[in-house]
Amino acid sequence: MTDPNFDHDSHMRKAFTLAREAADRGDRPFGSVLVRDDTVIMADSNRVVTENDIRRHPELHLAYRACREFDPDDRAETVMYTSTEPCPMCAGGMAKAGFGRVVYSVGSDEIAEFTGNEPSVRSAEILDGISEVVGPVLNDTGRQIHRDFDW
Numbered sequence: 001m002t003d004p005n006f007d008h009d010s011h012m013r014k015a016f017t018l019a020r021e022a023a024d025r026g027d028r029p030f031g032s033v034l035v036r037d038d039t040v041i042m043a044d045s046n047r048v049v050t051e052n053d054i055r056r057h058p059e060l061h062l063a064y065r066a067c068r069e070f071d072p073d074d075r076a077e078t079v080m081y082t083s084t085e086p087c088p089m090c091a092g093g094m095a096k097a098g099f100g101r102v103v104y105s106v107g108s109d110e111i112a113e114f115t116g117n118e119p120s121v122r123s124a125e126i127l128d129g130i131s132e133v134v135g136p137v138l139n140d141t142g143r144q145i146h147r148d149f150d151w
């Protein structure tokens with residue numbers, strides 16, 4: 001899981017592609033991939049608007065799927081790459097899933113700047129002692145996705 005030979009940029013860029021796809025179909029620009037042994041094993045993008053379901057954040061949906069499909073030891077060997085730092089709801093679901101690491105591009109403090117909302121509780125606080133949280137990664141590219149979105 002912590003192998004420096006992981007293709008970190010490629011995994012984050014896949015999350016960016018999913019975020020752009022979400023925005024193109026009318027959802028907010030968020031995308032995530034779940035990786036094990038440097039291979040994407042699950043991917044999802046935001047579908048809150050198009051599925052009329054407030055739970056369809058990609059991080060939360062991947063945590064739900066991972067809990068159904070993998071045992072705790074397998075989940076602990078995964079890394080979630082996500083275009084934007086998980087919100088408190090998603091981080092709570094991810095805490096239950098017990099992923100080994102979470103890597104994000106755009107911080108929740110930065111999203112607050114784009115949306116005009118107050119910053120939320122940081123995911124590292126919620127995931128403390130459960131998942132290592134790393135970010136921001138490829139921040140300029142991630143921020144551009146949000147600049148392009150009509151917040």
